[in-house]
Amino acid sequence: MLGALVLVVADAHTLLITDAHAQAPVSTSQTSTDTPWPPAGVYRVARGIVAPRVIKAARPTYPPEAMRAKVQGRVLLEAVVQADGTVGEVRVMRSLDRTFGVDAAAVKAVKEMRFAPATKDGVAVPVLTSMELSFAAK
DSSP, X not given: OOOEEEEEEEOSSOOSSOOTTTSOOSSOOSSOTTSOSSOTTOEEXXXXXXXXXXXXXXXXXXXXXXXXXXXXXXXXXXXXXXXXXXXXEEEEEEOSOSSSSHHHHHHHHHHHOEEEOEEETTEEEOEEEEEEEEEEOO
């Protein structure tokens, strides 16, 4: 039985989750808290910044163990979309599951995505964006 997966990308234009600066993270991330977040030189979508646009989405793999355990819900992530449209560092802001690999599957899928990069004054810049991936067993 396959699960349904939904990807939602939030930015300043589609506030389906939150824009990157509207709220504090819901929970701790998987990445070391010693690393500053967002990384230096990364913009947040705001006035004067054109948000990145998804040009290649990636569907996460629903881990079979998680499906058997009926792990369902959403993983909230923040990711740095680089100036070349690739995804850099990704943090889990609200975890769904670390035991069965759902969070890791979500991070892997986001890293496979490609974007038309964000721009500031017509120049491509790295930007922080929020994403939510939903996992549901059928």
